[in-house]
Amino acid sequence: MRFFLSLAALAAGALSQPAIAQEIHPDPPAEAAVEQLRQAIGLWDVTTEFIRENGSVAGAAEGQYRFGWIVPDRVVQGMSTIPEWNQASGILFYVRPSTDEIEMVSVGADGRLWTMTGPETGEMRTTPNVTMADGTTLMLRFSRFDVQPGSFRSRMEMSNDGGQTWRLGNRQHFRRASGDGES
Numbered sequence: 001m002r003f004f005l006s007l008a009a010l011a012a013g014a015l016s017q018p019a020i021a022q023e024i025h026p027d028p029p030a031e032a033a034v035e036q037l038r039q040a041i042g043l044w045d046v047t048t049e050f051i052r053e054n055g056s057v058a059g060a061a062e063g064q065y066r067f068g069w070i071v072p073d074r075v076v077q078g079m080s081t082i083p084e085w086n087q088a089s090g091i092l093f094y095v096r097p098s099t100d101e102i103e104m105v106s107v108g109a110d111g112r113l114w115t116m117t118g119p120e121t122g123e124m125r126t127t128p129n130v131t132m133a134d135g136t137t138l139m140l141r142f143s144r145f146d147v148q149p150g151s152f153r154s155r156m157e158m159s160n161d162g163g164q165t166w167r168l169g170n171r172q173h174f175r176r177a178s179g180d181g182e183s
């Protein structure tokens with residue numbers, strides 16, 4: 001009798017597999033989102049410039065970013081390092097077809113996790129309004145532009161008024177590292 005109950009339970013489980021598979025493999029993401037992720041894969045030499053409120057450059061340094069697949073065409077992991085500033089951060093990009101978005105999360109040595117979301121067909125990601133330790137609020141907006149096979153540029157803008165006004169916080173120039181083999 002136990003054999004038949006076990007067999008019935010196994011059969012019931014097998015019948016429910018398509019529902020589980022559906023949850024694990026949702027609809028495919030937009031091709032534009034997949035292309036953004038694919039284009040980022042590899043090793044990049046990056047120049048970062050931090051910008052003062054008056055628009056002048058506060059400092060510039062060279063570093064590297066490395067991006068690789070965790071789940072092909074869905075999830076990318078990354079690491080950024082700027083040795084001169086003793087700065088490193090972990091990055092994760094993922095496509096969320098259920099909401100037509102790409103989300104990026106980043107965390108550095110300070111332990112603050114930044115979550116940036118934008119449309120899967122666009123090149124802009126924005127954080128929610130975050131309350132800082134001093135009680136002020138801050139939103140960040142990241143944009144990627146001038147995208148070429150071996151380079152692209154990005155900028156990070158900041159807002160202290162819930163996104164009504166923005167000022168440039170940093171700008172970056174990404175160049176594919178020589179010998180990377182990605183294109």
